[in-house]
Structure formats: structure tokens, C-alpha cells
Amino acid sequence: MAGSGTSRSASRSADTTTTAPDRDAASPSTGDGAEPAGRRRHAATPWARRTAGWLRSTTRGQATGAFLAYLIASLGIFGVPILRHPGTTVVGWGTDPSFYAWSMAWFPHAVGHGLNPLVTHEVWAPVGFNLTHATAVPGPALALAPVTLLFGPVVAYNAMSLLAPVLAAWAAYLLCREVTGKFWGSLVGGYLFGFSVYVTGQMLGHPNLSLVFPVPLCALLVLRLVRGEISHRRAVAGLAAALTGEFLISLEVFTTLSVFGVLALVVAALAMPRRRRALYGAGVSVGAAYGITAVVVSPLLWSYFSSSYSAPVYDFYPTLYASDLVNFLVPTSLTHLGAGTFFPVSTMFTGDISEQSAYFGLPLLAMVAGFTIEFWRRGWARWLLALTALVCVVSLGPKLHIGGQETMTMPWKPALSVPLLKYALPGRFMLYAWLGVAVMASAWLAVRPGLGRWALAGLSVIVLFPNITAPFWHNPVQEPRFFSQGEYRRFLPEGANVLVEPYGANGESTLWQAESGFWFRMPGGNVSTRAPADFGNWPITEALYSGQPIADSDEELKRFLGANVVRDVVVVHGTPGAWRALFAPLGRPRSIGGVDLYTVPRSILRTYADAHRPGP
DSSP: OOOOSSOHHHHHHHHOOOOOOOOOOOOOOOSSSOOOHHHHHTTTHHHHHHHHHHHHHSHHHHHHHHHHHHHHHHIIIIIHHHHHSTTTEEESOSSHHHHHHHHHHHHHHHHHTTOOTTEESSSSTTTOEEGGGTTOOHHHHHHTHHHHHHHOHHHHHHHHHHHHHHHHHHHHHHHHHHHHOOHHHHHHHHHHHHTSHHHHHHTTTOHHHHOOTHHHHHHHHHHHHHHTSSOHHHHHHHHHHHHHHHHTTOHHHHHHHHHHHHHHHHHHHHHOGGGHHHHHHHHHHHHHHHHHHHHHTHHHHHHHHHOOOOOOOOTTHHHHSSOBGGGGTSOOTTBSGGGTTTHHHHTTSSSOGGGOOOOOOHHHHHHHHHHHHHHTTSHHHHHHHHHHHHHHHHTTOSEEEETTEEEEEOTTGGGGGSTTGGGOOGGGGHHHHHHHHHHHHHHHHHHSOOHHHHHHHHHHHHHTOBOTTSTTSEEEOOOOHHHHTSTHHHHSOTTOEEEEESOGGGSOHHHHHHHTTSOSBOSSOTTOSSOOGGGOOOTTHHHHHHOOOOTTHHHHHHHHHHHTTEEEEEEETTOSSOHHHHTGGGOOOEEETTEEEEEOOHHHHHHTTTOOOOOO
16 A cells, blocks of 8 residues: 655656746836736736646646546536537436436425435325435435526436546546656546446446545545555544545445455555554544444434335346456447447346446556556555455356356355345446556556557557447437426326326336426335335236236226325326226326326225225
């Protein structure tokens, strides 16, 4: 965990050039107090020069420049189609973005209306749902609340998604700069992490997994503490803030960060015996930071453990969503390089494209090899190599896959019996391997920069460049006029429980609800893979998802509608299914704004109000 051994002050002076701004020569007076035209024309020049000098020659200025560079890269690569239609186009694909847009709207709405933000009755109504068992993002939602209130949840979601690689890259840049003391190598290292296939893959609809900037910040704080550059008090405060931020973004990443953080300290103590005293002190500070974090997030912890909700455990998920050994060398269509020749091979990988993040590329692997040769004699380098290799191994999951073929049992197999860890998808562990590789590349570029090394850095960026022509980076929001033009306000009473088809995760009803300002509730929702236990396993939900009537459909539908006090049913035109047959007991619908609107007869609501709710 020590640095490269080079003096930090000498490194910075060698890496940057301090340029004092020139001062304009005094202009002759005109005698009438008027400012000469030439001076007016160049009045801003000293400020511009001072700013440029600050950006070039100071640590904070260079950090600001790095952030701006990453921001421009994110907007240029991913943001152009979004900026054209920020309120009607979303980053990503599928229905996951609609849930996160809903989440961006829910938390400010709940806080503003004095509601419990952790338990919502807007979905799975009237029972409600405990959001600590979902992948909601309360931290980003509250941080971007002004954007949501001014421009809507879609714009806020897009801002969150486009900022994810920027913040990840910038945090990694700060870590690399701490290790190397050099700007350009750190700029490359930050980019490689922030725009890695891990981050860009999770941008397809999982902002809770792409917003990983607290991870390198935690590593930075521990490194500075071990080096003696900050006090234990400041380290504890900083770590507590970073850990709390990560907890409010993703419980999964918080959990894996904790596991691999402890593992990193243990491996460091073995690889660097001279640093064990400092590492022990760092461990004590990390423990104190976790204690503070537990107190801060205690309302969420209490809500999580007090709920009867049981998250579904699919035993095949850890095997399905794991790194394929071939993926370390072969890219997927997530990158421009992988969209052509390698496509037939990458389609053999298990899981889906957003989780296949093991591809580093030959140029970057060559840089890692160069780092190994250059720094092998240093304990911190051996620690970093060992830890990164270990992460890569466990990312292969409980069974080794080679080109999609399942083979031998792997070391992660016993972890499937560990609480919380059994929910983690091993392929996502590559987050930590990418951070290690980014630091290695940064250190190798900084220690002896040359044309060949920069050529490899450039090739690494090229082979990892996203396949921006693919359709999964941005997609239009599908919203019928009934919702987009506010026609629902004329026909749906405020607070009514409304069944919307497509149902749940089949469509974007959660987004339409959020954009309506939660005008109506829904007896379902795209917030989880399973209904809350108290909601019941209604037989009719099979038909609501498929659109095909089941045995005793009429009776089961009436029981569902009456017990859950569903006043209206909205079916979007074009939704596949035999909806007229399924909802025949409700009478003829009205066709309004691209939807069929059914009003549930009061006789059904009265007769079936006490219908037995089936158990879980």
C-alpha cells in the first residue's frame, strides 16, 4: 500500500509546469476617463490565464480539470442522444430504468409530504412495500431532488446515470494521484476505471451498481491513513461518510466492499510485514467508521430486519451471472471491438451483457505485465497483484465457465451458504479488479513515461471504447397520451388504486405513476421480483402478466379487485393479451388517450371486499 517511492513534491514539480500569468502593460490615458478599446477587448485575458495556470499547476486545479475531462467524455460518449430529449429518452434499456426513475421521484415526494420514505403504499397497494428490500437509491434520489422537482424523474435518472462514470473515474483519479503523484498517468487510470466495461455495463439500467465512486474513495482514505498523511479522526469521519453514501446507493456493493476491504487488509499485512502496525491502526479506524455508519443508517437497518419480506434466492444465479474465463480475452458487443468478429464467441457467455465485465483487453493486460516487471520487488505491488488476481478468481463464481461450458468447482462455492453473500452475483466482483488494474496502469505510466507506454494506454482506451451505435444505451420512454397529457386526472380520482396493463415489470407503469406525482396507486409494481408476503399469491396475477385467462378467471379477478379495492383498470393499446375477454366482468371499456379504461362496478367492490387473501 506504499507509494512508488518517488518524492511526491518532486513528482509533482516534474509533472507540471507553473506559469505565472502575464500582466498587461499600462495603457495610456485618454484624458476623458474612457477605457481604450484594446484594453476592453482583452480585459478577460488575465483571468483566463490565471485560471489556466491554476488548472495546470495546482493539485486542486488538475483534479478539477480531470473531473471536467471525464464529464465531457461521458456527455460525448453517452449523453448526446439524451441531451436532445432528456425528458423522453432514458439511459439504458428494458424496464429497470423506470423503477429507478420512480425511485428518484418517490423519496423527495415522501419527505416533502411527511411520509415514511422507506415504506411505500403507492405500489402493491393497499398492503405496501418495504423499499429496504428493493434496490432503491435513496442517497442519489435525495441528492438530485432539485433536479427531479424542476425537470421530472426521467431527467434526474439520466443525470444520475451520466454522472456515474464521471464520479467513478474522478474518485479513481484521486486514488491514482495519491499513489503516483503524477497527473497524466492518473488521468488515464481514472478513465480506465470509470469507463470500464463494469461501469458502462451497469449503466444499462443498474445505477445502484454503476455509482461506485465511494469504493476508490474508501481505498484513498485508508491509503492516506497508512501513510500517516491524515489523522485517525479525519480518516474515520471520511470513511463513515463514504460508507454511508455507499449504503444509501447499494446494499450489495456495501456488503462486497466490506468483504473485500477486510480481505485487502489481511493480504496487505501478509505482503508488507513492516506496515503491520499502521495496518492494524487502519483496521481500528475502519471498524470505528463502520460503527458510526451503523448508527447513521440504523433506521434503514431496523426497517430491513423487522420486515417479514423474504427476498427470492435463485440458486442458479451465482453460477449464471459469473465471469467466463474466455471473457478476460474476448470482448462482448458492449464494446465497439466486440460487436463484430467476436460476437459469435461472446454470445456463448452466461448471464447478460451488463454483467459480462471481465474483458480487460490485450493492451491493458500488457500494461499490467509491465507493472509486474517494474514493481515486483515492492511489497505494495505484490499485494495489489495478489488481491486483484484473487478477485478475478472468485468472480468466476461457484463453477468455472469456459466459453459458456460449465466445468470444475471454484473457491466461491462455500460462500453460497453465507448470509447476504449468497445474494451477490460473482461477476460483479470485477468492480474491485478493475480498480486494481487502473492503479497498476497509472503507476506504470507514471514511473517512466515514454512513447511506447502511451501508445499502449491509447490502445487500451480504443479497445474498451463502448459500442455507442448499439440500441441499448438509450431508449425512448413509452407513455400513452392518457398519462403523458394528464388525461388521467379527469377520469381517475386522486389516490385511487388502479390496475395498469402492462402489469408490473412487463411495462413502465411505475414511471407513469412517478411522473403523475403519485396521483394514483397500483396493486402491483416493478420494485421487486416478488410481491410482499402480506399481499398474497393471487392466482389471477398469472393472467395479469400473460394476458391469458386462467381457470375461474372471472371469479379470481373479482376477488383480487374487491380485496385490494381496485377502482379502475387501464389497458394500454397494443399490449399483447386477451384483455377484452379477461376483463369482460367489468363491462365495456372507454377508449381514451391510447388506453382502454375500465371502471370496476361498485357491486364487485362491495361483494368481494372481504375476500380471503391467499397466503405466501
